[in-house]
Amino acid sequence: MRFVFKTSYDADISLFKHRAQAVWYGLLLLLVLATPLYFVAIGDAYLLGEITGILILAIAGMGLMLLTGHTGLPSLGHATFMAFGCYININMLGAGVPWVIAFPLSGLIAGVLGTMIALPVLRLHGVYLALATLAMSMLTSDFVVIAEPWTGGIAGAAVPDINIFGMEINRYSTPYKFYYLVLFVAILLVWFYRNLLRTPTGRSFTAIRDSEISARAMGINLTRTKAMSFFLSATAAGLAGALFGHSAGYVTNETFDLVMSITLLLMIVIGGLGFIHGAFFGAIVVGIIPVAIANGRSFLQSTFDMNVNVPGLESALFAFILICFILFEPMGLYGRWLKIRTYFELFPFYRKDMFKRQKSYLKTDRVQ
Amino acid sequence: MNLLEIENVTLRFGGLVAVDNVSLKVEEGEVFALVGPNGAGKSTIFNLISRFYDPAEGSIRFDGHDLLKNSADHVPSFGIARTFQNIELFEQATVLQNLLVGRHRHRQTSMVSNIIFSPKTYREELGHRAAVEEVIEFLNLQPYRDKMIGGLPYGVRKVVELGRALASEPKLLLLDEPASGLSVEETQDMAFWIEDIQTQMGISVMMVEHDMGLVSAVSGRVMALSDGKELATGTAAEVQSHPAVIEAYLGTGDISKTGTSRT
Amino acid sequence: MDFLQLVISGLANGCVYGLIALGFVLIYKATEAVNFAQGDFMMLGAFVCIGFTNHEYMGLNFWLAVPLSILVMGILGYLFNWGILRHMFGQSQTSIVILTIAMGFIIRFFAGAIWSHEPTSLETPFAGQEIRSGGLVLGIDEVLIVVVTAVLTLAFYLFFSRTRIGLAMQAASQNQLAAYYMGIPVKRIHSLVWGLSGMVAAVAGILFASKGAIDPSTGLLGIKAFAAAAIGGFGSLPGALLGGLIIGLVEPLASRYGPPGISQIAPYAILLLILIFRPGGIFSQTQRKKV
Numbered sequence: 028m029r030f031v032f033k034t035s036y037d038a039d040i041s042l043f044k045h046r047a048q049a050v051w052y053g054l055l056l057l058l059v060l061a062t063p064l065y066f067v068a069i070g071d072a073y074l075l076g077e078i079t080g081i082l083i084l085a086i087a088g089m090g091l092m093l094l095t096g097h098t099g100l101p102s103l104g105h106a107t108f109m110a111f112g113c114y115i116n117i118n119m120l121g122a123g124v125p126w127v128i129a130f131p132l133s134g135l136i137a138g139v140l141g142t143m144i145a146l147p148v149l150r151l152h153g154v155y156l157a158l159a160t161l162a163m164s165m166l167t168s169d170f171v172v173i174a175e176p177w178t179g180g181i182a183g184a185a186v187p188d189i190n191i192f193g194m195e196i197n198r199y200s201t202p203y204k205f206y207y208l209v210l211f212v213a214i215l216l217v218w219f220y221r222n223l224l225r226t227p228t229g230r231s232f233t234a235i236r237d238s239e240i241s242a243r244a245m246g247i248n249l250t251r252t253k254a255m256s257f258f259l260s261a262t263a264a265g266l267a268g269a270l271f272g273h274s275a276g277y278v279t280n281e282t283f284d285l286v287m288s289i290t291l292l293l294m295i296v297i298g299g300l301g302f303i304h305g306a307f308f309g310a311i312v313v314g315i316i317p318v319a320i321a322n323g324r325s326f327l328q329s330t331f332d333m334n335v336n337v338p339g340l341e342s343a344l345f346a347f348i349l350i351c352f353i354l355f356e357p358m359g360l361y362g363r364w365l366k367i368r369t370y371f372e373l374f375p376f377y378r379k380d381m382f383k384r385q386k387s388y389l390k391t392d393r394v395q
Numbered sequence: 396m397n398l399l400e401i402e403n404v405t406l407r408f409g410g411l412v413a414v415d416n417v418s419l420k421v422e423e424g425e426v427f428a429l430v431g432p433n434g435a436g437k438s439t440i441f442n443l444i445s446r447f448y449d450p451a452e453g454s455i456r457f458d459g460h461d462l463l464k465n466s467a468d469h470v471p472s473f474g475i476a477r478t479f480q481n482i483e484l485f486e487q488a489t490v491l492q493n494l495l496v497g498r499h500r501h502r503q504t505s506m507v508s509n510i511i512f513s514p515k516t517y518r519e520e521l522g523h524r525a526a527v528e529e530v531i532e533f534l535n536l537q538p539y540r541d542k543m544i545g546g547l548p549y550g551v552r553k554v555v556e557l558g559r560a561l562a563s564e565p566k567l568l569l570l571d572e573p574a575s576g577l578s579v580e581e582t583q584d585m586a587f588w589i590e591d592i593q594t595q596m597g598i599s600v601m602m603v604e605h606d607m608g609l610v611s612a613v614s615g616r617v618m619a620l621s622d623g624k625e626l627a628t629g630t631a632a633e634v635q636s637h638p639a640v641i642e643a644y645l646g647t648g649d650i651s652k653t654g655t656s657r658t
Numbered sequence: 659m660d661f662l663q664l665v666i667s668g669l670a671n672g673c674v675y676g677l678i679a680l681g682f683v684l685i686y687k688a689t690e691a692v693n694f695a696q697g698d699f700m701m702l703g704a705f706v707c708i709g710f711t712n713h714e715y716m717g718l719n720f721w722l723a724v725p726l727s728i729l730v731m732g733i734l735g736y737l738f739n740w741g742i743l744r745h746m747f748g749q750s751q752t753s754i755v756i757l758t759i760a761m762g763f764i765i766r767f768f769a770g771a772i773w774s775h776e777p778t779s780l781e782t783p784f785a786g787q788e789i790r791s792g793g794l795v796l797g798i799d800e801v802l803i804v805v806v807t808a809v810l811t812l813a814f815y816l817f818f819s820r821t822r823i824g825l826a827m828q829a830a831s832q833n834q835l836a837a838y839y840m841g842i843p844v845k846r847i848h849s850l851v852w853g854l855s856g857m858v859a860a861v862a863g864i865l866f867a868s869k870g871a872i873d874p875s876t877g878l879l880g881i882k883a884f885a886a887a888a889i890g891g892f893g894s895l896p897g898a899l900l901g902g903l904i905i906g907l908v909e910p911l912a913s914r915y916g917p918p919g920i921s922q923i924a925p926y927a928i929l930l931l932i933l934i935f936r937p938g939g940i941f942s943q944t945q946r947k948k949v
Binding site: 148 | 753757761771929
């Protein structure tokens with residue numbers, strides 16, 4: 028067990044709890060920075076592309092985590108904001124706007140648009156917001172078709188390459204540069220996210236999640252704060268959408284569908300609601316499942332000559348994992364990790380109920 | 396000088412008159428208690444001051460401001476802080492974080508400045524942290540500083556909620572049943588704290604309380620309510636011996652024995 | 659005549675939406691959870707009945723298969739709550755929403771694995787039979803849908819307003835703790851409600867599949883049913899039915915008289931608009947949370 032002796036208020040404010048934690052995260056940073064070296068060595072960057080995809084998902088996941096995990100507002104429409112970001116990026120690049128301007132702007136505009144759509148329903152309680160965003164999700168594909176001049180409609184649109192001051196970046200021809208770019212965006216957002224959580228803005232988000240009535244009594248303007256959270260969340264999703272476009276190379280009206288929105292939501296729950304780590308853990312699970320299924324399938328085929336090819340297996344397996352998590356580990360993968368860590372730190376004094384939360388009876392939520 | 400002035404306030408829920416033409420004044424530096432049987436409208440008056448409810452008639456003024464012209468989230472900015480009858484803390488946060496939310500009304504920095512953690516944000520955080528530490532010191536919350544609310548015993552939560560209200564450095568503190576569910580020792584601590592809050596910090600206190608022992612120990616004036624109407628106002632002893640109050644309590648027995656009743 | 663024909667087929671569709679919405683509302687009213695898998699329950703109910711009665715499966719008599727599948731779905735609904743949801747008692751609504759979404763995926767997968775992804779119809783004794791009056795041609799299936807829905811709604815209305823258990827269900831939703839104190843077995847009531855809504859889903863599914871083909875992705879119809887429930891404000895059984903009818907009518911009429919593509923968008927647009935402008939539904943009541 029480590030005792031942290033706090034000698035100044037900085038100890039509570041700084042990014043890392045203690046020196047050792049900073050060292051661990053430093054090592055992690057080195058690891059992710061060095062990852063491409065391995066792929067250079069083996070001369071095959073296919074898996075690196077998958078890892079980049081996971082990072083992009085994690086960026087979108089962080090956006091949703093802020094809204095759902097830290098502000099307590101469920102959204103079933105984050106793929107729509109990704110679509111906003113992606114198409115705005117494409118159009119600005121097409122109009123000749125440099126990438127370094129188009130990219131952040133596509134996130135910000137997606138954030139503004141998302142907030143404008145959500146504002147009328149933000150007054151409502153959680154489930155209603157889930158329904159409204161669900162409706163939005165269902166409408167996305169149709170709107171992409173209607174907005175054909177900008178989106179290419181059903182035929183789809185090609186995503187231009189990234190050009191940063193003359194440096195061309197393409198997912199296939201320069202996978203390493205693309206990886207570092209995505210990694211940079213992800214780390215920057217993590218830093219922003221951490222800053223939020225240790226300052227008044229982030230605290231007002233979590234206050235709303237835990238008790239709206241009490242948050243108001245502390246002087247927090249509910250609608251404005253929720254809108255703020257929604258804006259930041261949709262902005263992150265928009266940025267992820269723009270990167271997703273670059274990664275996919277080609278997007279159609281069916282790219283950003285309901286399944287994607289739902290996947291994002293299930294992902295952050297599996298990862299651990301209310302923890303930034305959760306977005307990353309969840310994205311890793313989402314990235315690994317298809318690979319695991321493909322491997323399992325070919326294993327069954329080669330050893331038992333069984334042909335397992337059932338459509339929907341992927342999402343069913345994913346859903347099954349999720350249900351197991353909600354039932355047995357509501358804090359998600361990150362929660363499990365915390366428990367294991369605490370177990371070893373306190374060995375042999377760990378108690379089973381250490382992380383147990385008090386169960387409360389549901390009071391009616393119908394406030395209108 | 397009067398800090399809070401409530402004049403002829405009436406609130407109806409459908410056919411039920413929850414608060415019936417009540418007027419009261421809280422003076423600067425006093426401890427004012429509301430007593431009365433369950434459903435008398437005591438907490439409702441708090442919720443009116445917090446602007447959770449809109450009165451049908453009447454006016455509520457605080458420190459020169461017309462509260463009825465402001466929404467609930469503006470009320471704290473005038474210097475009103477409150478606690479709740481059924482503790483409403485931020486469950487999935489630590490004690491420290493809860494107290495820091497109490498500092499919300501003193502917030503100076505913008506969202507953008509927070510996101511990039513500007514030097515200004517840093518200085519503000521240090522200030523908040525120092526202010527909160529004083530509250531922690533005052534209420535002896537040091538052992539619980541980094542504990543999650545979810546795992547704390549009831550009595551400690553009650554103190555944390557008081558701390559959160561104090562962290563906002565209010566002029567008026569509204570305490571909704573501060574002693575309900577507390578043990579005898581904890582209630583005694585609460586009484587000392589309320590006295591210190593009044594005398595040392597110069598904060599006026601308005602409280603709803605069933606425990607007449609606590610009420611007589613700390614409050615200057617007491618108002619008894621029943622069915623939303625004022626029965627009597629005066630010192631604790633005067634109110635307890637007032638015929639209308641005794642009558643209102645006949646169903647539940649002697650007023651001094653209602654200390655343990657909880658809602 | 660053409661218009662009338664559209665209206666009647668729209669009404670028949672609307673009844674199915676209404677019945678799915680009825681399932682949500684039952685659960686929402688009693689447990690304050692929103693079941694995002696209700697559409698998939700409906701789909702499963704239809705497939706269970708197909709499994710019992712279609713000749714390529716068990717080939718049972720239709721009139722035996724119907725009550726059997728309703729019973730099976732009732733048990734499944736009960737078990738779903740008893741086995742899974744009960745353990746989440748007191749957790750946030752968001753978790754429950756996510757859990758039911760996940761359940762929908764699993765149901766869709768199993769339905770596809772067992773009964774294939776091919777569109778299948780229910781073999782009914784009255785398939786293809788029609789009632790002709792004047793120039794109007796009515797399929798018996800459509801008439802049956804309307805009649806069954808009307809009867810069910812009336813039955814539920816009486817159940818909730820007149821019977822002890824119905825009232826207990828309502829009480830359990832308003833305040834779980836208080837209901838507990840009053841001696842209402844809240845958890846068992848919840849399971850019963852889930853069972854009940856499973857049965858309603860089965861009825862909806864059977865009606866739907868007797869009128870047209872069904873495949874595992876039909877469960878997504880549930881989202882249209884949300885629009886129906888939203889029109890009724892989530893708390894009202896007749897409101898849900900009326901909402902279903904409105905959605906059912908809007909679809910064919912919009913596709914006939916509106917610009918292309920509008921009928922596809924309409925239900926979701928209605929859902930969004932209702933949530934924005936009349937979140938309490940068309941017949942909203944107001945209520946405040948007590949602090």
